[in-house]
Amino acid sequence: MGYEAGSYDVIVIGAGHAGCEAALAAARMGCSTLLLTINLDAVAYMPCNPSVGGPAKGHVVRELDALGGEMGRNTDKTYIQMRMLNTGKGPAVHALRAQADKFAYQHEMKKTIENTPNLQLRQGMVDELIVNNGVCEGVITQTGAEYRAKAVVLTTGTYLRGKIIIGDLQYESGPNNMRASVKLAQNLKELGFELVRFKTGTPPRVHKNTIDFDKMEIQPGDPEPRAFSYETTETIKDQLPCWLTYTNEETHELINSNLHRAPMYSGAIEGTGPRYCPSIEDKVVRFNDKPRHQIFLEPEGRNTEEMYVQGLSTSLPEEVQLGMLRSMAGMEKVEMMRAGYAIEYDSIVPTQLWPSLETKRLEGLFTAGQINGTSGYEEAAAQGLMAGINAARKVQGKEPVILGRGDAYIGVLIDDLVTKGTSEPYRLLTSRAEYRLLLRHDNADLRLTDIGYEIGLISEERYQRFTKKRALVEQEKERIENTRIRPDHPEVQAVLREVGTPELTEVIGLDQLLRRPEITYAHIERISPAPEELPAEVKEQVEIQIKYDGYIRKSLQQVERMKKVEERRIPTDIDYHLISGMSKEAREKMSKIRPLNIGQASRISGVNPADISVLMVYLEQYNRVASKV
């Protein structure tokens, strides 16, 4: 029998990376918020790799931070190693990646949640949604507690009808032997949601003291670690290294001779796995000409000897896993602490969502994270934040916040999901963004802090600091663009000689000088310093913006064009089947997706330019008729 357990503005189901961000955002925006989790000790748990960031993902963490999310700050407080990747390439793909201390990360996040006003954290498994007339009004837990809410955010991760598979062994389970959520999956199906089965996996963990690191290559952190959050002032200098070893012929032979016992090949797995994250058995089969694969050993935290074996994700039987581990250099005597496993889970087809992450089927129900078909902590956190923001705004009677593809990777991620759907667990890649050069990690604050502030997730004090930085960047850019250097300038020729670029023969703009490939802002400072010393991030920004001005401008023009098209809104109640000039495929797809504007409509696969033209004419007709009434 159920009991009335209370009433909230927003209820968040699941306290993983999506759930934590959703709950924090809603509570900070002033909504009374309840965060429910199956296991209180699994808040912000990292069931797979102990790392945050990397290309695209690291960008997302920065974006989250600019919007007032928690992942960046929480990582900065707890990491064990920080590296800037891709430094040899352009600024658009520079990416920060942290090795996380899993345990410290969890504790820190839990503490933050526990100390956030308006936010209740509680253990409980949700079995059912309370639904009335197509509106989600609350949840019912396994223990019979009935919670009412104006908006519900569902972040079930891999718990939803989760199943772990190791060799022949299969059992119902969430990640790392947590309880699976089974009844809720049934309930969602009954409510009419289209579910799909996805699969992911994790490698074994080993004991550090049984590894011979002399036979491996060391991977230290950066000597001057950078931070994810624009608020972080002190970074952790005391870092732990990772280690690199390789699989070899023996490893591959062992895998090949045991393939019949691999669930992926024996047919035991029905879920679709991600191509970008294949198991080691998959890699060996598909790329059989590769003599070796990289394996990184990464600490799981400071207060543990457990190490994560990156690159060896597998669901082969336990004893085969041990054999594989011991076949590699430096791991001859290794002790395995946990076996790797594959996990299958239910997620919903994400084209059932509006770009706000609210479901089309049930008003007031939002979903975020792996339930929407993504994988990765960062992708989950990003959706969690947006779902939390939009749930809170719905409660407050405000329009949802929808980021565009030219605004943020978060915009790319959500637009891809709700417009195109996904046939495998979705991972962000920088190549998914059309305007990669605009979506840099260095300018996430410039792109998004205004929005974060407007939503109410960026403090007044932080916003003031931000606007000051922005003003300094503009001021310094203007100075450089308006400064001209003569060939008889005392310093310039010396600098140019030094870097090996042609000396000046005539007057040249300082900005043109900075655009020479060999010249950096540091050189400019020697030739013509700013009137006062500028913060490092301002110098960085000025250098990038001036150096790549041509490319940036081109991208901006494209974004402008796209924005114009996205301003052309489409009413959501259009009956596409009435538009006879549109192809059948386009009519069916549009009826399902119900795009909010012409831009989104044009990105639906199978919709061609003529369909869009016809739609525009139809809309014009529709609007003229509507305005006459």
Next chain:
Amino acid sequence: MLDMDTIAAVATPMGEGGVAIIRVSGTDSIDIVDKIYRGKEKLSTVDSHTIHYGFLIDPQSGERVEEVLVSVMRAPRTFTREDVVEVNCHGGIVSVQRVLELILANGARLAEPGEFTKRAFLNGRIDLSQAEAVIDLIRAKTDRAMKVALAQVEGRLSREIRELRQNLIEAMAHIEVTLDYPEHDVEDVTLNLLRDKCVEVKKEIAGMLQTAKQGKILRDGLSTAIVGRPNVGKSSLLNSLVQEEKAIVTDVAGTTRDVIEEYVNVRGVPLRLIDTAGIRETEDIVERIGVEKSRQLLQQADLILLVLNYNEPLQPDDYRIFEAIAGMNVVVIVNKFDLPQRIDLEDVKKHFLKQPLVMTSAREEKGIDLLEQAISEIFFTGRVQQEDLTYVSNTRHIELLRQAEQAVTDAIEAIELRTPVDMVQIDIKKAWELLGEVIGESVGEDLIDQIFSQFCLGK
């Protein structure tokens, strides 16, 4: 396609009259035409709804391209309710195409099928009651354009473009992998390697562009058969047409082994010469005429060039040919005019009462201009109707190829400046997308698919 940028297209159907109108519509239309127009005054300063005489020049070379009349019509009293410029030029295909290309190269975009009408409607120029008609028009025009476009890129060009794109996408996937998986043991793509690849691609695109400009893509020229007995001078006539360098000859294998198609441009009229195997002097034309297949080919022809020998009396074979081509569009060519007359011209004229007859001497290159004129007159007086879409899509291909070439050039320049590889990638990707548009392949998930199939990645 979606926003209201400036669009251009040929407004008059091809082959209907000696003057063609190229219409430009959109905010920048006057500025764009001003860039290439030289007349008494700048178009930006003239009154609305006025016509001006002048020349179009190629701003890059400074060369005069065409003598034109330009009408300037400012919004909102225009067909689209946008600023509209109409360029009136000579109606030959080559000149129309050059003018259109020039306008496109200076900032306009080729209009989608039905786009002027669509804009007229969206801007409130056309009444609501006509919405359905507008939709039908867009649909119909698009379907036809697609059919023509696809028909045109069948075969060798599309195969070449596909190979080129595959080549590009492999390089792109390689670059992307090093960007998205920096710690993976995939070697970085060096800028030098990338430059070599780009230079090679640029060369290939330039080759295609050359081909396209010469009209090889123009697969649906007037299908034209040259017929006549052996030794009447068919080959040399063809060569005369070809050697004047306004003509291009290729040998695209046709549907059967012995049917060869060649393309010739005569005063802007594209001719597709069919069954030119029959031109070979060794071929026995009578036998060929007797063959059903040849008969069919003849009947499919839009135009027949009948070649007779001035120096010989008409023979039974000639009469059999007359019979086979009765009622068709024929230009009668009486060749070997430089030799003594043995042919009964009155008899010939009796068979071809309404058809033009020209006297030529291929050997002495005489009368060739008369022949060309006769062909273009037939075409431009509308006796032969051609779908204008053919060359619209040809223009589209040229425009897309040109843009692709530009993108690769940009990439090469960026490499020379040691620009980071991820930015070079912007231009490479653009080239790849543009090439895809030529053959109607969508962008989609191709790149991501390629990354995962080409490289072994994992966590």
